[in-house]
Amino acid sequence: xxSQSVAVTVPAPGWGRRLGVPAWYAALGAACAFGxxxxxxxxxxxxxxxxxxxxxxxxxxxxxxxxxxxxxAGGLIMASSSEVFGIKALRPLARMGVLSAAGCVAVAxxxxxxxxxxxxxxxxxxxxxxxxxxxxxxxxxxSIYFVxxxxxxxxxxxxxxxxxxxxQVARVLAYIGLPxxxxxxxxxxxxxxxxIARTWWNTALMAPLFVVSAILSGTALVTLVALAAERWAxxxxxxxxxxxxxxxxxxxxxxxxxFVGSDYITMLWGNVPADRSALxxxxxxGAWSWVFWLEWVxxxxxPLAFLVVPRLRxxxxxxxxxxxxxxVGVYAFRVELVVIGFVNPLLQYPPGNALGTYxxxxxxxxxxxxxxxxxxxxxIVIGLMALFALVMTAGYxxxxxxxxxxxxxxxxPSGADS
Amino acid sequence: xAAGTSTTPHHxxxxxxxxxxxxxxxxxxxxEVNNEPLGYWWNRVLTTAPNQSTSAKKPASENIDVxxxxxxxxxxxxxxVACQHCNDAPCVKVCPVQATFRRDDGTVLVDxxxxxxxxxxxxxxxxxxxxxxxxGGEYAPGGVVGYGKDYRTDGHLVFEPExxxxxxxxxxxxxxxxxxxxxPFCVEVCxxxxxxxxxxxxxxxxxxxLVNEGGAVQLLAELGTEPNVYYVPTRRRVMTEx
Numbered sequence: 001x002x003s004q005s006v007a008v009t010v011p012a013p014g015w016g017r018r019l020g021v022p023a024w025y026a027a028l029g030a031a032c033a034f035g036x037x038x039x040x041x042x043x044x045x046x047x048x049x050x051x052x053x054x055x056x057x058x059x060x061x062x063x064x065x066x067x068x069x070x071x072x073a074g075g076l077i078m079a080s081s082s083e084v085f086g087i088k089a090l091r092p093l094a095r096m097g098v099l100s101a102a103g104c105v106a107v108a109x110x111x112x113x114x115x116x117x118x119x120x121x122x123x124x125x126x127x128x129x130x131x132x133x134x135x136x137x138x139x140x141x142x143s144i145y146f147v148x149x150x151x152x153x154x155x156x157x158x159x160x161x162x163x164x165x166x167x168q169v170a171r172v173l174a175y176i177g178l179p180x181x182x183x184x185x186x187x188x189x190x191x192x193x194x195x196i197a198r199t200w201w202n203t204a205l206m207a208p209l210f211v212v213s214a215i216l217s218g219t220a221l222v223t224l225v226a227l228a229a230e231r232w233a234x235x236x237x238x239x240x241x242x243x244x245x246x247x248x249x250x251x252x253x254x255x256x257x258x259f260v261g262s263d264y265i266t267m268l269w270g271n272v273p274a275d276r277s278a279l280x281x282x283x284x285x286g287a288w289s290w291v292f293w294l295e296w297v298x299x300x301x302x303p304l305a306f307l308v309v310p311r312l313r314x315x316x317x318x319x320x321x322x323x324x325x326x327x328v329g330v331y332a333f334r335v336e337l338v339v340i341g342f343v344n345p346l347l348q349y350p351p352g353n354a355l356g357t358y359x360x361x362x363x364x365x366x367x368x369x370x371x372x373x374x375x376x377x378x379x380i381v382i383g384l385m386a387l388f389a390l391v392m393t394a395g396y397x398x399x400x401x402x403x404x405x406x407x408x409x410x411x412x413p414s415g416a417d418s
Numbered sequence: 419x420a421a422g423t424s425t426t427p428h429h430x431x432x433x434x435x436x437x438x439x440x441x442x443x444x445x446x447x448x449x450e451v452n453n454e455p456l457g458y459w460w461n462r463v464l465t466t467a468p469n470q471s472t473s474a475k476k477p478a479s480e481n482i483d484v485x486x487x488x489x490x491x492x493x494x495x496x497x498x499v500a501c502q503h504c505n506d507a508p509c510v511k512v513c514p515v516q517a518t519f520r521r522d523d524g525t526v527l528v529d530x531x532x533x534x535x536x537x538x539x540x541x542x543x544x545x546x547x548x549x550x551x552x553x554g555g556e557y558a559p560g561g562v563v564g565y566g567k568d569y570r571t572d573g574h575l576v577f578e579p580e581x582x583x584x585x586x587x588x589x590x591x592x593x594x595x596x597x598x599x600x601x602p603f604c605v606e607v608c609x610x611x612x613x614x615x616x617x618x619x620x621x622x623x624x625x626x627x628l629v630n631e632g633g634a635v636q637l638l639a640e641l642g643t644e645p646n647v648y649y650v651p652t653r654r655r656v657m658t659e660x
Contacts, residue, residue, distance in 0.1 A: 117535020117584025
């Protein structure tokens with residue numbers, strides 16, 4: 001495939017397999033229905049049906065919320081960068097990227113609803129907003145970002161169908177898109193980073209860390225979607241595009257690990273008891289060390305090896321494998337961020353905090369918090385993930401992304417990639 | 419705040435940890451008067467050691483009443499903790515809908531009708547004193563109903579005996595009692611007289627004496643949340659073998 005320019009029309013053999021598509025939609029629809037049923041059950045029973053309690057009072061919903069906010073970055077940043085920095089190789093992914101951005105941010109916003117104790121009062125945020133709350137700003141920027149992504153998608157789509165039109169508009173949108181994306185991740189990071197109560201969260205690195213892990217996970221997601229579309233839906237991924245994706249994932253993964261490691265070093269060297277007790281929960285030997293292994297090894301060193309070690313990167317599935325593992329690692333980082341903030345005791349005195357519920361023969365207090373999600377939480381999260389996949393598939397078909405929008409000339413011989 | 423400049427009282431509670439014996443009467447009294455469901459503790463008594471910082475030492479045990487150190491060099495004291503009613507309260511700052519608010523007298527309250535149950539305040543409180551109604555609340559059969567009425571201040575519903583599901587709540591300084599000149603219930607029931615409640619704007623009040631001259635300190639004062647609950651630190655008393 002080296003140094004070959006890509007034809008505009010690529011046959012779409014994937015959709016020809018008629019049986020596969022309805023089955024895929026049916027499976028996703030069933031998962032969505034299950035998620036909805038789980039939410040109705042939760043409304044009936046209250047949040048007592050989740051694994052959250054007063055000690056660990058945010059759980060799987062908030063991990064997934066923060067994860068999807070991060071995922072929404074990649075597409076938009078990719079689409080905008082192709083304009084702003086003139087990276088032609090990323091342009092074929094622009095519409096797919098913006099579609100995933102819109103889908104991710106919508107799913108992230110929906111993720112908050114089942115986490116609320118009084119979901120039907122959510123309009124109070126519009127009626128009585130408290131402007132000192134990072135949450136209000138986050139909801140504002142999420143709304144802006146969603147509207148922006150939809151508009152951007154429409155403009156890009158028009159431009160793809162009628163080349164030459166909407167060029168200026170697309171450029172202007174690209175210049176607005178980048179700072180909006182950075183702001184979205186920063187404000188979400190500040191929900192945690194501004195809090196003085198929990199030293200685990202209260203670091204100035206939080207916003208930069210969120211921005212870089214967002215670019216990392218978002219790029220990995222778009223890579224996976226593009227690879228899946230290539231495999232099943234007649235999309236073509238040019239070698240130059242592939243090279244850019246690989247490079248972006250590699251660089252942001254390194255920066256991400258550098259930031260997290262930098263926070264670790266600060267806590268280790270400082271040896272402040274509250275910091276150390278939090279960090280010890282994550283480091284090998286701690287109760288949450290599985291998160292450490294997922295973040296640093298499964299989602300860190302292993303994908304890095306697939307991305308940079310010459311022998312491994314030549315393997316056919318190397319980019320896809322690395323992208324998937326990166327997503328696992330970034331999710332682990334969200335778990336680490338939220339959960340350690342909660343399980344680490346605020347006042348390190350027994351008996352700790354009350355749970356807020358009672359079950360016979362178990363203590364009502366926890367000094368070091370514990371948390372494991374229930375089927376209700378898994379059900380709702382899986383349902384929303386299925387909804388995302390549904391939006392992506394339907395959007396892909398509706399926008400006819402299988403047909404490449406702009407011919408991409410491979411700028412140079414692409415060597416061992418592809 | 420300058421003394422005696424306004425007619426609004428500045429409500430403050432001072433807890434003398436030298437008097438506290440860790441009997442939990444305040445915590446249980448709080449549960450009863452406020453009709454707190456099973457598993458709820460708006461007020462709780464932590465086992466600690468004299469002059470120990472909140473995080474410097476590993477806890478002696480997960481259980482209460484276990485002293486630090488080895489016999490005969492052991493030490494122990496108690497720290498009753500409920501809402502600290504901060505002047506610069508993180509919970510008030512983070513609440514997206516202004517459901518948590520601070521009254522002019524210093525009392526921090528939650529509007530049960532406005533709270534959306536996002537629990538950001540629980541994440542933001544450095545003292546871990548907020549309680550969420552996870553499932554509507556269960557009661558032990560034949561429990562005491564306590565105050566038993568709704569209570570509103572400035573139109574905000576801040577107490578309900580039948581607790582709404584999916585809403586955050588916490589110590590109210592017994593707002594329904596202090597508004598009619600009574601003492602918070604924990605102050606009234608403490609058998610040791612370890613708790614004092616009053617007006618910091620009145621220089622002659624007992625709380626003013628304890629705060630201004632008695633060396634009372636705030637919990638995690640370094641965070642700058644300016645709690646309106648003060649603690650008289652425990653004086654170390656060395657027991658010698660006889």
